[in-house]
Amino acid sequence: xxxxxxxxxxxxxxxxxxxxQFLFASVAQSEGNTxxxxxxxxxxxxxxxxxxAKDMSLSLSHSSKSNFRMMKQFNDSFIRVRESxxxxxxxxxxDRERICRHTPQxxxxxxxxxxxxxxxxxxxxxxxVKDINDNSPEFPxxxxxxxxxxxxxxxxxxxxxxxxDADVGSNYIQSYQISVNSxxxxxxxxxxxxxxxxxxxxxxxxxxxxxxxxTVELVATDGGNPYRSGSTKITIxxxxxxxxxxxxxxxxxxxxxxxxxPVGTVILDLNAVDADEGSNGEVVYGFGKQVSHEIRELxxxxxxxxxxxxxxxxxxxxxxxxxxxxxxxxxxxxxxPSVCKIIIHITDVNDNAPEISITPxxxxxxxxxxxxxxxxxxxxxxxxxxxxxxxGVNSQVHCTLYGHDHFKLRQAYEDSYMIVTAAALDRERxxxxxxxxxxxxxxxxxxxxxxxxxxxxxxxxxxxxxxTKAVYEVSVVENNAPGAYITTVEAxxxxxxxxxxxxxxxxxxxxxxxxxxxFVSLNSVSGSIYALRSFNYEVMKHLDIHIQASDGGSPxxxxxxxxxxxxxxxxxxxxxxxEPPLYxxxxxxxxxxxxxxxxxxxxxxATDADEGTNAQLSYKITEGGHLGFSINKxxxxxxxxxxxxxxxxxxxxxxxxxSDNGSPALTSTAIIHLSFIEGTLPSLPSFAxxxxxxxxxxxxxxxxxxxxxxxxxxxxxAIILITTICSRRKKETRERGxxxxxxxxxxxxxxxxxxxxxxxxxxxxxxxxxxxxxxxxLAARDPHISGKDSGKGDSDFNxxxxxxxxxxxxxxxxxxxxxxxxxxxKIIIKQKFSRSQMRICEDEIHAVL
Numbered sequence: 001x002x003x004x005x006x007x008x009x010x011x012x013x014x015x016x017x018x019x020x021q022f023l024f025a026s027v028a029q030s031e032g033n034t035x036x037x038x039x040x041x042x043x044x045x046x047x048x049x050x051x052x053a054k055d056m057s058l059s060l061s062h063s064s065k066s067n068f069r070m071m072k073q074f075n076d077s078f079i080r081v082r083e084s085x086x087x088x089x090x091x092x093x094x095d096r097e098r099i100c101r102h103t104p105q106x107x108x109x110x111x112x113x114x115x116x117x118x119x120x121x122x123x124x125x126x127x128x129v130k131d132i133n134d135n136s137p138e139f140p141x142x143x144x145x146x147x148x149x150x151x152x153x154x155x156x157x158x159x160x161x162x163x164x165d166a167d168v169g170s171n172y173i174q175s176y177q178i179s180v181n182s183x184x185x186x187x188x189x190x191x192x193x194x195x196x197x198x199x200x201x202x203x204x205x206x207x208x209x210x211x212x213x214x215t216v217e218l219v220a221t222d223g224g225n226p227y228r229s230g231s232t233k234i235t236i237x238x239x240x241x242x243x244x245x246x247x248x249x250x251x252x253x254x255x256x257x258x259x260x261x262p263v264g265t266v267i268l269d270l271n272a273v274d275a276d277e278g279s280n281g282e283v284v285y286g287f288g289k290q291v292s293h294e295i296r297e298l299x300x301x302x303x304x305x306x307x308x309x310x311x312x313x314x315x316x317x318x319x320x321x322x323x324x325x326x327x328x329x330x331x332x333x334x335x336x337p338s339v340c341k342i343i344i345h346i347t348d349v350n351d352n353a354p355e356i357s358i359t360p361x362x363x364x365x366x367x368x369x370x371x372x373x374x375x376x377x378x379x380x381x382x383x384x385x386x387x388x389x390x391x392g393v394n395s396q397v398h399c400t401l402y403g404h405d406h407f408k409l410r411q412a413y414e415d416s417y418m419i420v421t422a423a424a425l426d427r428e429r430x431x432x433x434x435x436x437x438x439x440x441x442x443x444x445x446x447x448x449x450x451x452x453x454x455x456x457x458x459x460x461x462x463x464x465x466x467x468t469k470a471v472y473e474v475s476v477v478e479n480n481a482p483g484a485y486i487t488t489v490e491a492x493x494x495x496x497x498x499x500x501x502x503x504x505x506x507x508x509x510x511x512x513x514x515x516x517x518x519f520v521s522l523n524s525v526s527g528s529i530y531a532l533r534s535f536n537y538e539v540m541k542h543l544d545i546h547i548q549a550s551d552g553g554s555p556x557x558x559x560x561x562x563x564x565x566x567x568x569x570x571x572x573x574x575x576x577x578x579e580p581p582l583y584x585x586x587x588x589x590x591x592x593x594x595x596x597x598x599x600x601x602x603x604x605x606a607t608d609a610d611e612g613t614n615a616q617l618s619y620k621i622t623e624g625g626h627l628g629f630s631i632n633k634x635x636x637x638x639x640x641x642x643x644x645x646x647x648x649x650x651x652x653x654x655x656x657x658x659s660d661n662g663s664p665a666l667t668s669t670a671i672i673h674l675s676f677i678e679g680t681l682p683s684l685p686s687f688a689x690x691x692x693x694x695x696x697x698x699x700x701x702x703x704x705x706x707x708x709x710x711x712x713x714x715x716x717x718a719i720i721l722i723t724t725i726c727s728r729r730k731k732e733t734r735e736r737g738x739x740x741x742x743x744x745x746x747x748x749x750x751x752x753x754x755x756x757x758x759x760x761x762x763x764x765x766x767x768x769x770x771x772x773x774x775x776x777x778l779a780a781r782d783p784h785i786s787g788k789d790s791g792k793g794d795s796d797f798n799x800x801x802x803x804x805x806x807x808x809x810x811x812x813x814x815x816x817x818x819x820x821x822x823x824x825x826k827i828i829i830k831q832k833f834s835r836s837q838m839r840i841c842e843d844e845i846h847a848v849l
Contacts, residue, residue: 052086133224162197163220270306272328280332350443403435461553498552571662624654
C-alpha cells in the first residue's frame with residue numbers, strides 16, 4: 001500500500017489553466033466530487049475512457065468553449081480532457097509496468113475543474129490502469145546447476161531461482177512445472193514480498209555410482225489469456241556422501257532495518273554447527289544460488305562468521321521487504337548445505353521532505369500566476385499539490401502560505417490546496433505579490449519544503465485618465481498667426497496597455513456662434529493645441545476649451561479638463577478722438593477773443609480699444625503750442641496759456657496728438673481751428689492753489705444739450721423781437737410816412753444791441769467746439785444790405801451805411817418790410833451761431849422765416 005500511495009502521488013495531475021470569464025468563480029460555491037474510471041494499458045491514443053459531463057450529469061455552458069480544465073502535475077501526457085464536455089481519452093500509450101512497478105493496483109489521479117455560469121466544481125478523478133498480459137515469465141538464467149549429496153534423505157529440498165513476471169494479478173506467474181522424472185518434483189511457495197518460487201524436492205534416495213547427474217526443465221506459467229510462460233534448464237549433480245550437514249540455530253529469521261541505517265550496520269549474526277570433526281565440521285556461510293543480484297548489492301554475509309551486514313543504503317520508498325537465503329556448508333567432501341531463510345523489513349523514517357507543485361490558473365510560467373485585479377474575493381488563483389514519499393504520519397503534509405493577507409490557502413483534498421483571494425486587489429497599488437508556500441510533514445523531526453511563488457495582477461480598465469488640474473490657464477498674444485502652437489495638455493492613466501493609452505479630443509461646444517473646432521485644433525495623440533485663427537483681444541478676451549481624455553479600455557473611461565485661454569492684448573489700436581467731433585481730422589472751436597490765461601478752450605477726449613497700459617493715453621500739442629495754448633497731458637484739456645491778442649478775423653490752427661502707452665506707442669492727431677468771437681465769458685476758469693485744474697466743466701452730453709437748447713431759445717427770442725420791431729415800423733410808416741426814417745436806424749441799433757446783450761449774457765456753452773466745415777461760414781452781408789462797415793460794431797444790422805437806413809424812402813412798399821425782416825434775422829443768425837448750430841435748429845428757423 002505504501003508503494004501504491006507513492007505512485008498515486010507521483011502521477012497526480014493538476015489543472016493548468018482556465019478561461020477568463022469563469023476564472024474567478026467563488027470557491028465557496030463549489031464542492032469536490034470523486035469519480036473513478038478504468039482503462040487498459042497499451043490502449044491506443046484517443047481511446048475514450050469516459051465523459052465527465054454525462055457521468056456526473058453536469059450542465060454545459062454553450063456560450064463558452066471551455067467547460068472543463070484539468071490540473072496537471074508531474075506528467076501531462078497520459079490522459080487528456082476535452083474542454084467542451086469533459087471527455088477523457090488516452091493521450092499516449094501507458095505502460096503500467098513502467099509507472100506502477102511493484103504495485104498491484106495502478107492509479108492515475110488528477111483534478112478537473114468544471115465551470116458552470118458563475119460557479120465551479122472541483123472533480124477528483126481516479127483512472128485505474130488495468131494490466132494486460134504483455135510480459136512473459138523469465139528466469140534469471142537459461143541454465144543452472146544444483147548439487148545434492150547421494151545420502152540426502154527423501155524429502156530434502158533445494159531452493160531454485162524464481163522466475164520474474166512484470167505483470168500483476170492473474171497475469172502474474174501462477175504455477176511452475178518440472179519435466180517428468182522419477183527422483184525429483186517441485187513445491188511452489190510464496191515469499192513475503194509476494195514472489196512465487198519453486199523448491200526442488202527429492203522423492204527417493206540417490207546413488208551417485210548408479211547415476212551421477214540429472215537434467216530437468218523448469219517452466220513458469222502466468223494466468224493470462226492466452227497465457228505466457230518461460231523456462232530454464234536445471235542440471236542436478238549427485239555428490240559423494242558427507243555424514244552431517246551444518247545446522248542453524250533457527251531455520252528462518254525476520255528482522256527490521258530502518259531505511260536510514262548506515263552502511264556496515266549488522267543486521268543478523270548467524271550461527272550454524274556441524275557435528276563432524278575436522279574439515280567436515282568446519283562451517284562457511286554464503287548466499288544461496290537463487291539470491292538475486294539486487295540483494296547481493298545491498299547485503300553481504302561474512303564467509304566465516306556468518307554476520308549479515310548492510311552493504312549499500314536501502315530506501316523504503318523503493319522497496320520495503322527483502323527475502324534472502326543464507327546457506328551454511330562444511331568444508332568436507334561432498335557437503336550438504338543447510339539453508340536459513342531471512343526476511344528483512346525496511347522501516348520508514350522521515351527522510352523525505354514534502355514536494356510542492358503549484359499550478360497557476362492562467363499561466364504556464366514556472367513560479368508565476370496571473371490574476372485580474374478585478375477578481376472577487378475567494379477567486380481561485382492556483383492549485384497546490386503536495387507529495388511526501390514517506391509513509392504514515394511521515395507522509396502527512398500541512399501547507400502554509402506566507403507573504404500577504406490578500407491571499408489565503410484553502411484545502412481541496414487530502415494533499416492539495418487552493419490559493420484564493422482574501423481581499424479586493426488593486427494593481428495600481430500593488431502589482432505583484434511574492435508569496436512563500438511552506439509544506440511541512442508530521443514526522444519526527446518534521447521536514448519542510450519552502451517555495452517562493454509570485455502572483456502578478458493583470459490590469460483592468462478601472463482608472464480613468466487623470467489631468468493634474470481641472471482648469472488650466474493659458475495665455476496667447478492676440479494677432480497670432482493661424483496654426484501657432486498654444487500649449488500641450490497631458491493626462492495620465494495608471495492602467496497598462498490599451499487601458500492606459502490616452503487619446504484626446506475637443507468637446508463639442510459653440511463659441512460666439514461658431515464651433516470650437518474652428519478656433520483651435522487638438523492633436524489626439526500628443527494633446528498639443530494649435531490656433532486655427534488669429535485672435536483679436538478687442539473681439540474676444542478669453543475662451544474656454546473643454547478637452548476630453550479617453551483611454552483605450554473596454555468599457556472606455558474618460559475625464560475632462562478646461563483650458564481657459566486668455567487672449568493677451570497687443571497695442572494694435574490707435575487712440576480715437578471722439579471730442580471735439582472731427583471732420584476729416586479737423587474741428588472748429590470758438591472762444592472769446594479776450595479769454596484770459598487758464599481759460600479752458602476745449603477738452604480733447606479720445607478712446608483706445610486696447611486695455612491696460614496700451615490704453616493709457618497722453619495728450620500733446622505738436623504744432624501751435626507757441627500761439628498761446630497748452631494742453632494737460634492727462635486730461636486733454638486745452639487752456640489759454642497767456643493773454644490773447646487775436647482779432648475776430650484771425651484763425652489759429654493747433655495740432656493735438658493723442659498717444660497710448662503701448663510699445664511701440666500709437667498716435668492719433670487732430671487739427672483744432674480756433675475762431676474768435678466777441679462776448680462775455682460763460683465762466684471764469686481758475687486754477688487751484690495747489691496747481692491742479694479746477695475749471696468750470698460740465699459733462700459733455702449735458703453741455704451739448706444745454707447749448708442747443710439755449711441757442712434755439714435765443715434764436716426764437718431774436719425772431720420774436722425782430723418781428724415785433726418790424727411790425728411796429730410798418731405801422732409807424734403807415735401813420736407817419738417817411739418823415740420818421742431818421743429814427744429807424746436808431747431803433748434798429750437799440751434793438752440789435754439788446755439782442756446782442758441777451759445772447760452775450762446767456763450762460764450756456766455757446767462757444768463750445770464744433771466740427772470745422774469744409775468751407776468757412778460766409779460773413780457776407782445780405783445782397784440788400786451795404787457792405788460798408790460803420791465801425792460801430794460787428795453786426796451789419798448796426799452799420800451806419802446800411803441800405804436800410806440810406807434808402808428807406810426809396811423802398812416804401814410792404815414787401816420791403818418783409819424782406820427787411822428776413823435780412824435782419826439772417827444777419828443776426830450768421831453772426832451769433834456757427835453753421836453746426838444753425839443746422840440743429842434748422843426746422844425752427846425755416847418755420848419762422
